Amino acid sequence: MSAPASIVRRILFNVFAWAVVLVIAFPLLWMVLTSVKPSTELFVIPPRLLPGEITFEHYRRLLTETPFLIYLRNSAWLAAGTTLVVIAIATLGAHSLVRFSYPGRERLARLVLFTYLLPSVVLIIPLYLLMTGLGLANTLTSLIIAYTTFALPYALWLLRSFMKAIPDDLESAALVDGANRMQAFVDVILPQALPGIISTAMFTAILAWNEYFYALVLVNNDAARPLTTGVISMLVTSFNIEWSLLMAASVMMSLPLIVVFAFLQRYLTRGFSAGAIKG
């Protein structure tokens, strides 16, 4: 193959690939464009691709006139809290499942997969009763606990296979070197599992950040409402949908994720490559 031909092929491939990427990303682009259009341009027929004039009015209104920032804070707490709780529990649990032996261990590991199957719709009322019984109804804590239900099995499973990939000898070495088992866990296993923990934490945070249904039923209070249900209930009512504000809200809801993932993206794939996907 001659050099010019390969260059042409490369250019063609690049053009094609980027076209695909842009098609995939088009809804996001449209979201951004809509959010900076004045609302008067919104219902123009036919719709215009580019805004006639750019306005940040919707963002201003969202930030100053609505509880958006409260929802944002709630969502951040929720994602952070859920991730913390889930990772703490799952890391210990996975370590136990991988490196300790006791009766029922294998059965427990299998049960983890089974709990995936529970449809959240059916857990919701018993969960709600539980939360009310504990005096936690309408709090972020109740949502953190609820999110733990669906995030924990996945996190545990991911971390378990991740930790399986860490050689046994490392822990043995630490034990011989004078550590007890918890010290060996902290000194050796944890640092080794860190990429997996970060990756799992990201998946958990995504789940918690984006969850809608539990938040809808368990929390009906602006003080504890996260973005997903907050934005919907605030901007989508049966008599009106505030598209401009919705799109502005969507952009701002996605912004923290973009920032976080720009930094941590490689861990997502690393989490999978380091054996987490082997089951």
Add this chain to the structure above:
Amino acid sequence: MPTIRAASASLRLRSLDARYGLLGALLIAPTVLVFCTVIVYPLVSAIYLGLFSIYTPTMEGEWVGLDNYRRLLASGEFWRSLANNLIWTAGTLTLQIVFGILVALMLHRNLAFRALARSLVLFPYFLSTVVAVLVWRWLFNDLYGVLNHLLLWAGIVDLPVDWLGSMPNAMISLIFVGAWKYFPFVVIAVLARLQAIPDELYEAASIDGAGAWARFTDVTLPQLRDVLIVVVLLRTIWDFKEFDLIFLLTGGGPIIGTQTLPLMVYKEAFALNQMGGASAAAVLMMLIMLLFMSLYLSRARD
């Protein structure tokens, strides 16, 4: 003699393995606790509630035995919802896998601004379902939606297409949006695996005279097999259970054209206030998933 036995018994209690076992149990205890309180307890109550006729707001009702199950299995709606559920799951899963592999292959190659391209492609997965659905509903809008406008402008259609309100459009749109939202998960997994395939394998295949397609089917696909088995399993479970996306996009309509089992459970529980029927439907749904999963796992093991 007895003293020796007692000594050895206490020695056994203090034995290292017993202490380790205890520590292991201690570490797993929070998990077990969470499982019991927030998963097993609701699960058991679902099975229990399924045997009653229960008015949701009061959670009171009377024993009806297996009547809920009989009623469900005799109703066309349950079977239709199940069929919808299977169509949706199979459709969106296939698209996710095919598209996910293709895009992963694309992103694995040397592409200008590859990091940016990756972020853009992975983005739908990070996007909140609520946001994703709203954006798509805005794109699908009959009057102001850019999708219809593009088709009209290109002369492909004469009238705006009713994307979400009629069949089979609604199911197709749903499957499509679902695929768009979740295919990045497949990309992440496949991309990770692709990076781990040694180049020598490709070189060897090239030396053996394999073309691009043969390299894909003979080298790449077998290497992806393990990843795909797990990805398919996870995505099947998640897609089968999907509630938010369908509820927000079509609400199950038109009629019950896109109503899947989770939506039916929701309708029973909260629209009709029949917690008993809802629990029964959920238990059935779980059994169906369990069946599929064990079939799949036994197949995948071969």
Add this chain to the structure above:
Amino acid sequence: MSRIRFENVSKRFGGVTAVDDLSLEIESGEFVSILGPSGCGKTTLLRMLAGLERPTGGTISIGETVVNELAPAQRNVAMVFQTYALYPHMTVAGNIEYPLRKRRVAKNERVRRVREAAAVLELEALLDRKPRELSGGQQQRVALGRALVRDPAVFLLDEPLSNLDAKLRTHMRAELIRLHRRIGRTMVYVTHDQLEAMTMSQRIAVLRDGRLQQFAPPRDIYARPGNDFVAGFIGTPSMNFLDGRLEGTGSGRTFRCGDVSLPVGMLPLADEMPEPDRRVRLGIRPEHIRIDAEGEAARVNLVEPTGHETILVFDYRGNELVARMDGDVDIESGDRVKLAFRADKLRLFAAADGRRLNDDSTP
């Protein structure tokens, strides 16, 4: 002081017996190899000694202490793993320092001892590197350093050289011997490589299927193998075996196997094998076969010159014999030659249980 004793130690994993009723006593300061094919239980034995596995039965003691229920940290043993098991997230210095940190050694003392160990192992220049930036040999030395630094009573080494290339292995063998001489600590060395075991150890314990076959100094293992397994396992190429029976007694004793008939009357036997059939295995080491015009006729099947020596495979009356001869023998495949065996080096084993019949005075 740091004598190691295994008394009737067994280890079962589920239904599999890894170590079976094994008793062994290692003297303080001794260098002992545990040798055997893979899966013979030698690593399990070592891990039990380290405290990483618990014996199913029997007792293990180090010095005067029964250590069965002691955690690894409480045993004052150090271990070098086959995979080295270096902590990837710590630097070389961090790796070597780790055991000291766990023993709450003071900071400046730690630094001093890490330097010392690094000096011994010539690792000074690498102290700030991460393990993945090191070559295999360097990693191996770091693993040794980590064991060395805390001056343990017992060193456990689990095939530490198996991941190195041949040249480096020879070098490290010498290093290890030197090290042992210097510190004079008890070392238990697990290997499947007889060369390592033979060259380094003061005594070798040969294991097979979890059972101890023989525990003796290298020379004895070679010259007076306890049974046909040890005899066959030690030595390259392996000892030739002919299955047959003894006839006659005393100096008239003859070994017969098909057409073969060899006088073995001069061999002092511990046991005359009173059983009527007297079935035995005759062992001949390849190095004890030579060409001799007076000898027995055989045909050359294969010639494998390695330079300084030549391995020859003969057909000797329907039996295959491997011989090791000088590099300059001038023989080609298909030649017919005459062979002689060094009669005093022949070994007889009982066919029933494989035990050696020659008595201990055998040269």
Add this chain to the structure above:
Amino acid sequence: MSGNSSKGGITRRAALRGALALCAGAGGLGSLPARANTTIRWWSTQSSPEQLAAYRFQIAAFEAQHPGVQVLFERTSDEGYPAQLAAAFAGGNVPNLVTHLPSFAVADYWHAGLLAPFDPVIESVGSDRFFAGTNRVYEIEPGVHAAAGIGNTAANMLWLRTDLMQRAGIESAPETWDELRAACRQMQGRGIYGAQLPYARNSATSLVIVCFIHGAGGQVLSPDLDVAIDSDEAADALEFYRSMRELCPPGATGYSWGETLSAFVSGATATGLYAGRVLVNVNTRNPRLAEHVTCVPFPTVSAEVPPWTFNDYPSVFIPADAPDQEMTRRFAAWLYEGEGYIRQLHATPGHILPVLQTAAEDERYLDHELVRRYRDEIALMSTSAAAGHNLGWESPEHRINVKAGALVNSGILAEMVQRVVLNEEQPRTVLADTARRIETIMNA
């Protein structure tokens, strides 16, 4: 009555409380809503920014008068409230006050024994201040009110664009279905659709078909609540609904109230079926149409059948399990008081119509730009709504139907419309089938 349900659960919860304390401690982030001495939680499905401002005004005034009392406004939505309230009732963690739910939902909860009698509030507001008969729909058991109206809404007005009528040469507003179809057809074109009706599987469609059945002279249930939907009139209504499909935008199969409203307000359709919120939306979002919109009662099959107005009777009720009943009742009565109530009405002029005669005649109420400008329309809607009915109370002869909420939420009626319009099934077959399904719910 209720509350007993938790008895069996008390020990179980107590046990779980300890078990979960660990998780809660680990979570530790959330907190209960800050507690003043008394907290009144108020849920509403209606909280547009203008309405929210009015509520805030009322809350501030109330809190000023009652130190130590805090009112927490919590929004819910038409789609979300069934699940949220179900969970709240089941968990015994109910809001003190719920407003703007349609009367048929109230009937359902009352029937299940979940609500406290509302008569003390009505008395304290002054029952003679209400329009006569306004609260009849809540009198599910004779002499006891489950709730009271907080406003009236004439949901099915026919909204018209006078400019388009003029251009098409239509002189008077259509009064029959034939006239309406003809008018829509004449006005359709130039990118504007003639009509806009919801054809989706939602409550909007369910309510519209109920209107049409009555517009054909039929009914869904007889006064004694026997199923009466399998009738020629209902078939006519479905035929009419189907015939309007070609005049509506293609996406009408997904429309709920919101899309219906914005289609008309944005000028995409020439006519619309909606309540009074059109007025405020046209004036804020598309002022160039403000001069050209008007409304009339929705046409019926013929002149013989009088118009039937759907009033969903936005309600106020107090759950029986709510704490601080006395303070809650005081706050509920407060919602009707003076300037606060008028601000509520002004937030959506013409949409939430006064239930208090005193307020309707109050000069402060009449002194509002939109109320003045659309005086005729608002007057028409007020009288229509006052004589309005809904599925829970189809005519003055009807008993209160406590299953209306379940009927609407089940989607049976909307499905019926979709089967006829989208699947092109025979109306009579569908009606017979629907009658059976309604029967099942009525008997459940």
